[in-house]
Amino acid sequence: MLRSLIRLYLIVLLTGGAVIVFVNVSFDYFFHDRVTAKVRERTSVYAFVLTDYLERHPGAQRAAALAELQKHRDNDFSVLTLQDVVPLLDAPRLHDLRDGKLVLDRDATDYYLPLPNGTIVRAAVNDREDLDIKMLAFVLLALATLLSVMVWVHYHWRDLRALESAARAFGSGNLAARARLPGRSNIDQLAQQFNQMAQQIEASIQHQRDMMHGISHELKTPLARLEFGLALLQAPDSVERQRARQLALRKDVRELDELVTEMLTLSRLEQGEGHRVLMRCALGELLDSVAASMANDIADRTLSLSVTTAGAPAHHVCDPKLVARALLNLIRNSTRYAHRAISLNATTGPAGALVLTVEDDGPGIPVAEWARVFEPFHRVDSSRNRHTGGFGLGLTIVRRVALVHGGTVRLEASETGGARFVMTLPRLALPASAVASAAASLPA
Structure with a gap:
């Protein structure tokens, strides 16, 4: 923590010092006109008194008057002529000087005060803040910055240590370990x-x-x-x-x-969408092929299977093999428990989604088991063997098929008393490779 604090503080301190130096050195240049106006306003009374004082000591008395004035001031005074000032100032400042205005040099360190008799007084700009006061201000600023940085680093480091502790515990095998940080944490x-x-x-x-x-x-x-x-x-x-x-x-x-x-x-x-092959398939043909695959099992159990596509889209983008596999698993599950009839319905859901429903008139599934029927190797009745309850993977595969399509599957109560499985597959777009392949297969 100490090393991080020192690094951060040095960065802040160097950056702040660079800004202060830049302000002191450059702002007088960039805002020279505004600084000049402020100096004129601040020294207007002083210029009047100085002019009156020098006018009352003309000729040979002026040198003695300046020497006497120098004893009571820490500024350096000098009396110049216009010819002496011309090399020191640029054209705009010389113009203001001829108009009787006080002007500052480019560095804003000296000002030039024209007198009515044509002479010009050059004096240093009076800096009202002494160096020791400035140093004290800078020290206080540095201490305040250090305090702020220490407070910030303390809370930041505390949260980092909490996150590190949670990561270490998780890596040690405590899978329930979590980082508990306040919402205002950085x-x-x-x-x-x-x-x-x-x-x-x-x-x-x-x-x-x-x-x-x-x-x-x-x-x-x-x-x-x-x-x-x-x-x-x-x-x-x-x-x-x-x-x-x-x-x-x-x-x-x-x-x-x-x-x-x-x-x-x-x-x-x-593994997700890596094994999904999307294509635009005819929905009616897909459902008919599923029903045909289950025809013998349906007949052996003296059941009936009805397929309805009213209100469903004619085509849908999906992986037909995976969707057919999911529907076969749902129908096989229904054939084990249905009394007389099983229905397979397809409709259009919100935003063009495809809704597939498999429903039977069997005894149904207890509501307490609805949340677990899609878990691997889970059987509703533990007494059932794999000949009546399967391996317990069929509904798990159905859920994964829905998930790889970005959809959902849920269990509902049927109006006939049995189970009603509803699988929703959202509307998908064909990948660019499939579109290009379909376009290439069209006759020229």
Whole structure:
């Protein structure tokens, strides 16, 4: 702190001294006319008395009168003629001098007073402030500046130490550490940025921990079944039983493959917009392809799926593969719990946004679970296995798809009593590369 204080104080002191020197040296030159007017006004009575005094001592008496006057003044007096003054003054000042006006030289250190008899008195400008008084004033100014700098540096350094302490604690593993500074602090914005960064890092690390915990938990069951199935294959049994066990093992392998695929998809989506490929797609065709992909599952469960695009834009800029993936996850989720019907609706939202709604008539989701349904590996009913509740990644992927498009997804209560998922995708512009590629593909 002492080194910073000394550096800051030296900078302030040198800057202030340079300004004072500049003012004393240059302002008399820049504001010469104003200074001259002030000197004339201030010395008008003095000039009258001096003129009267010298006129009462003409000829040979004048030298003695000047010597006597010099005893009572600290100024240097000299009597000159106009020819003596011509080399010392410029044309405008000589003009004022001939008109009987008091003039200052260029440095404003001496003034020239014309007398009625044609002679000119040169005298130093009377500086009413003595040097010791000036020095005392400058010392007081320096002390006041030092006090101000010390107060400023004290509070500034205190806040920096608080921020440093929070950063050290955060780096030592205390992810809840935050910089607590008053709002009037000089580094309040920096502290807020640090707190925001720390909060994001804490959330990211917590998310990674939850993911690792969930992944390890999800992998244990299929791996255990695989190990048990492999042990059973080594035991002698009928061909039919061996074939059934092999089919079960293949099913477990496919389950593992699906889980890894889901996790890879979620990992890519976690990286943000880097894996988003925007294009202008026909909304009706996109929804029809999603419905066609789910036709067999819908039929197997004797459900109905209705698709409505009334009021929706004909085209929308998005990543069709990601949007289709999100819709498939929502519809698959609905097929597990719907009683009879599932609906997929598309409408236009504020500012040209696309609003996609997937709704079912199932038992719905308790309101207490609404905030957690989009978390990784979260199942509303902990008793459900992955055949009824999936891996718990489907809705997480839906949320990430909405986020990489700059949109949102939320859960609402359906009028039919089931769950209603609403995904809002804002209106986006095609990137320049996509526009150029589309223009190049047009026929000449």
